[in-house]
Amino acid sequence: MKLVLYQRTGAEAPQPGLLVGEGVVDLGEAVGPVRDGPPQQIMTRIIDHFHALRPEFERLAARATPLPLSSVRLRAPLPRPGKILCCIGNYWEHMEREPRPLNMFLKNPDAVVGPGDTIILPEFTEPYVFHHEAELAIVIKGPAKKVAQADYRKAIFGYTCLIDVSARAQGRQTWRSGSWMGKSFDTFAPLGPCIVTADEIPDPNALNVRFWNTGDLLHDYNTNDMEHRVPELIEFATAIMTLSSGDVIACGTNHEGLGPLQDGDIAAIAIEGIGRMALSVVDPLKRTWERGVYMGPNSTAPAARAQSNA
Secondary structure, X not given: OEEEEEEEOOOOOOEEEEEEOOEEEEOHHHHHHHHOOOHHHHHXXXXXXXXXXXXXXXXXXXXXXXXXXXXXXXXXXXXXXXXXXXXXXXXXXOOOOOOOOOOXXXXXXXXXXXXXXXXXXXXXXXXXXXXXXXXXXXXXXXXXXXXXXXXXXXXXXXXXXEEOOEEEOOOOOEOOOOOOHHHOOOOOEEEEEEEEEHHHOOOOOOOEEEEEEOOEEEEEEEHHHEOOOHHHHHHHHHHHOOEOOOOEEEOOOOOOOEXXXXXXXXXXXXXXXXXXXXXXEEOOOOXXXXXXXXXXXXXXXXXXXXXXXX
């Protein structure tokens, strides 16, 4: 199943729905009082009570008339996760070496936006460039603590797409390296378009991930290239902290394909079995960067160089 939050024209708040083909089935009839509260709380309750709710969801999916996607707006399926844990690196990128130590950082939950929203580059000139990172994201079923790799599926409700927008110093180093700040500007965590339940993804380490910038395919890799695979990510994170329903782990990215985001761009991510979403990019300072793509440490692709048109 593909769960969404959607909004009709004129509606005050997003509502839970089921993505079916080219339409959305409203789940209000099925969730009842679970529907009350902020959108994040609604989705968290659905995750917690999904086993009981699923038969009615299936009935509605089979019988209800979907609302056309053209008549609704999809929103981030988790508008404010309690925690967004992001892997640092975590892809081999054709390098022959021992696996690097697994490491993660926390990304600001208030940075979440969703399909059709806008990534706004900050009016802050210290960062050298702003990159896109296309990532598979795990949606947690909690509470999850000290989960062994063999039991990793018990802690996973489903999966979604995440673009880890990243402010950089020169090269590939994150701005304010060693902190979360370069990753946590407002709008720097696009999430969506849906949450696909875990039963529809037999192997999360066998998915194609793609990213386009204004129609140009840049990221194009498979999650089988992870240094530390999904079961290990679950074990590692839950050994450190308790993960709650609706928390997110972003699995890292293959950096071969990194490029700058800049004013007027259309950023689109698609992951096999999950779906596709696109967002616009706005830069109030109208900066430009060379369209060079990072293709690894031995690449001769041009480095990004900022120019201000403001």
